[in-house]
């Protein structure tokens with residue numbers, strides 16, 4: 001079988017093609033020569049057989065003619081002989097007696113037309129009835145020279161004066177009784193011969209007749225009168241035969257000029273020849289016609305054969321061209337081609353396959369199984385041996401017409417993987433069933449794709465997988481093992497901005513790299529995956545440790561890893577993170593939901609300053625109830641469902657009211673009074689915060705204006721959200737409202753919570769500066785809950801620090817809270833700020849704050865937040881009390 005495939009392996013085509021060409025052309029030539037030979041031969045046979053037929057024919061005719069003539073002549077000769085004998089024996093000399101002798105002889109002669117005796121130039125003759133007819137012979141007598149001879153001679157055939165018939169004179173000579181020479185003769189009716197020839201049926205192209213030994217034409221058909229008595233022409237072939245007493249057929253010109261075949265039958269008894277001739281043209285022309293016809297046929301068949309041969313040649317040329325083309329495809333194609341037998345082994349391989357497999361020559365692959373050229377397992381985990389057999393089986397059984405797949409081979413030289421796109425089809429070659437395996441090398445493409453894939457799915461800074469990877473990983477976990485629970489931990493470093501801001505981004509990056517390395521290393525030991533989502537945010541996915549205790553352990557572990565001291569820019573820092581945890585399938589069945597839940601939990605952890613929070617649906621803003629609330633809030637803003645309450649701010653040194661804080665109230669149609677802590681975060685998480693703040697500002701300024709018009713001038717602190725600072729129109733809107741209500745900017749104080757300020761410090765700084773430029777006072781609300789660095793605080797254009805009420809309310813009972821309040825007061829004063837304490841619920845706290853030097857206090861101890869009407873009453877009452885006291 002292998003030898004057949006040499007076609008693909010070696011370029012032996014040229015000599016083989018030459019050999020085929022030579023064989024082909026000599027074959028065609030041979031057929032043509034044979035055809036011409038056979039046709040020539042049959043034509044020759046035709047000629048000779050038709051000429052033989054003519055010869056036979058004329059020979060038979062000539063012989064019968066000769067026999068007939070001889071028998072006629074013999075009869076007349078006998079009569080002449082009797083006459084001569086009688087005349088001699090009786091010595092008769094008288095004319096009367098002679099005539100009687102003649103008449104007597106005639107009585108027994110049925111042939112001769114006349115019998116006659118010529119002597120002394122006179123002729124005595126009787127006709128065939130015995131009547132004297134001498135008169136007729138007068139002219140005739142002189143024609144015959146008188147000489148003696150027993151051998152008969154023939155005179156010229158001629159007519160008698162009384163008759164139209166032609167007569168052949170035959171004579172013998174003798175001496176009469178007186179010694180005179182006399183002739184005895186007979187006239188034979190030549191038309192008897194003519195009659196015979198007519199009866200024999202002389203064809204048009206034939207002639208027949210009689211000549212004597214001197215070459216004179218005694219008789220001839222056709223046209224006897226035209227020829228008789230004439231000598232044979234000098235070039236007549238008969239002339240040479242006159243003395244030859246043998247039958248023969250000769251060819252030559254006839255007296256009428258046409259080339260003729262003559263049958264010459266010399267008479268044994270008389271010096272004459274019977275001759276039958278037939279023009280050669282009579283059979284040559286039909287033969288020529290036949291020959292021309294068969295030659296034409298031959299020519300046509302030769303042409304047809306030639307044409308067929310030419311077509312065949314073209315076809316062969318085409319086929320061999322196809323062959324060359326296929327071979328060229330096989331050898332020159334830039335894909336590897338393996339021809340595999342039904343036994344699964346390589347039968348032939350092209351040059352490119354050899355290169356791809358790293359062997360010296362493609363022949364080195366012959367006899368190998370594809371699985372022997374492959375790694376034990378394919379990248380998809382199948383056994384190469386099983387998979388390749390399955391493919392071969394499918395093709396051989398006809399279950400599949402072709403197989404297209406990706407296949408990994410191993411190079412023979414360096415055992416490196418060779419990734420191919422394989423295309424396999426059944427293929428028949430010279431009665432062999434083969435499998436043609438075309439291999440397109442995609443190793444480089446795969447490597448490139450893997451690289452791209454790595455780049456796309458990994459973070460360039462830390463080398464950790466990125467968000468894209470994380471999303472896909474979660475998707476795959478869910479798709480592959482939907483029943484397997486897992487947890488997603490979202491981790492956000494605390495106060496990482498500070499690192500960036502104090503040490504610069506370069507060191508921030510270095511810190512992140514180190515953190516990534518440490519966390520990655522440790523998490524591997526915990527069988528958990530980590531990804532960096534951006535900034536200082538990372539995510540951890542784990543299928544283990546799913547109960548709360550285990551999660552707590554993992555989060556504490558992360559805290560410990562982060563907490564290990566780290567040197568950045570020459571400074572030792574310790575990091576901490578807030579972690580939100582969501583778990584599959586309880587909190588979502590897709591990456592988006594799980595990450596969102598973890599994110600919410602993480603923010604809760606941050607806000608509540610816990611290390612980690614497990615997500616709880618009840619804490620989630622994004623529930624249907626929240627959505628309904630959102631719609632309701634929007635309507636409340638538009639339709640007047642909101643109110644402002646006001647809580648007084650009291651100067652501790654003299655207990656004077658120095659201003660009010662505006663606090664928002666929502667009078668919900670179903671739920672009654674809804675506290676701001678329930679709807680402000682919701683508004684902040686949407687665009688609703690902007691119209692809401694606008695409404696608050698407008699209402700607070702309107703109120704302030706009204707009070708001042710009534711001579712109750714005061715200051716107003718208004719809470720704004722960090723989101724408002726992000727609104728580029730906020731400052732101009734504020735300006736417009738101040739103008740509208742004719743309120744001096746100095747009477748306005750805007751409170752921003754510390755935590756929200758830290759989310760985007762640069763932006764906050766810019767906006768605060770713009771607000772400050774209007775003349776508005778700025779205050780940091782809930783101070784102490786965030787992690788503002790001193791450096792950052794110093795840069796902010798803020799005039800008031802508001803200590804968060806969690807510290808204030810506990811300061812009388814909790815020492816550390818008291819310390820925080822004390823240091824905050826000191827810090828604020830250090831920076832030239834006013835310090836406000838909120839959440840003052842009792843006199844002790846107020847006094848303690850006063851002792852600590854706190855400037856202003858606010859809390860239930862002084863007053864709960866009140867409606868505008870209540871404020872009027874409250875202020876009046878206080879004035880009265882003061883008067884009382886006074």
Ligand code: C2E
Nearest residue numbers: 663664675676677696719720721839840841858859860861
């Ligand atoms: P905040 O700015 O810290 O406001 C002070 C909160 O403490 C008010 O709660 C007030 O009623 C409460 N409070 C005052 N004195 C005491 C006290 O002695 N003891 C205790 N336990 N609490 C006291 P409220 O009115 O429920 O407001 C909650 C938060 O809602 C505010 O905290 C503020 O951050 C936000 N908020 C209120 N109104 C607005 C507003 O118009 N705009 C924005 N953006 N936020 C607002």
Ligand code: CA
Nearest residue numbers: 661719751781
């Ligand atoms: Ca406030």
Ligand code: CA
Nearest residue numbers: 781782804838
């Ligand atoms: Ca506060």
